[in-house]
Amino acid sequence: xxxxxxxxxxxxxxxxxxxxxxxxxxxxxxxxxxxxxxxxxxxxxxxxxxxxxxxxxxxxxxxxxxxxxxxxxxxxxxxxxxxxxxxxxxxxxxxxxxxxxxxxxxxxxxxxxxxxxxxxxxxxxxx
Numbered sequence: 001x002x003x004x005x006x007x008x009x010x011x012x013x014x015x016x017x018x019x020x021x022x023x024x025x026x027x028x029x030x031x032x033x034x035x036x037x038x039x040x041x042x043x044x045x046x047x048x049x050x051x052x053x054x055x056x057x058x059x060x061x062x063x064x065x066x067x068x069x070x071x072x073x074x075x076x077x078x079x080x081x082x083x084x085x086x087x088x089x090x091x092x093x094x095x096x097x098x099x100x101x102x103x104x105x106x107x108x109x110x111x112x113x114x115x116x117x118x119x120x121x122x123x124x125x126x127x
Contacts, residue, residue: 002065003064003065003068006065006068006069006073007068007069007072007073007076008073009069009073010068010069010070010072010073010074010076010077011072011073011074011076011077012077013073013074013077014073014074014075014076014077014078014079015077015078016077017074017077017078018041018077018078018079021037021040021041021044022037022038022040022041023037024037025037025040025041041078041079042079042081042082044078044079045075045078045079045081045082045085046079046081046082046085046086048075048078048082049071049075049082049083049085049086050085050086050089052070052071052075053071053086056071071083084103084107087103088100088103088104091103
């Protein structure tokens with residue numbers, strides 16, 4: 001139950017930060033045609049998870065509880081794209097090039113397909 005609580009509190013922090021950062025960047029960009037705020041959050045999240053995971057692996061600076069709070073909670077609430085990026089890089093680092101490419105393709109194609117299919121389903125239901 002302790003790790004679940006840590007993930008939940010971290011998720012609250014990360015989601016709140018995502019809302020704030022996305023809004024600030026989008027306002028700063030003055031763009032209504034491109035989601036700069038979302039791009040910024042995803043890039044910041046990827047940078048942070050790469051930096052912190054290297055520290056965790058090479059220096060052992062995180063306990064299991066702090067990893068749950070930071071990686072799953074804060075960064076997971078901030079952006080799940082960072083987890084996708086980190087997992088893909090781990091596959092490449094481990095020499096699993098085909099799995100890494102399959103991970104990228106699956107997330108992109110299946111993710112966009114799921115959005116498209118669910119929009120079509122919602123249209124059919126509520127038209």
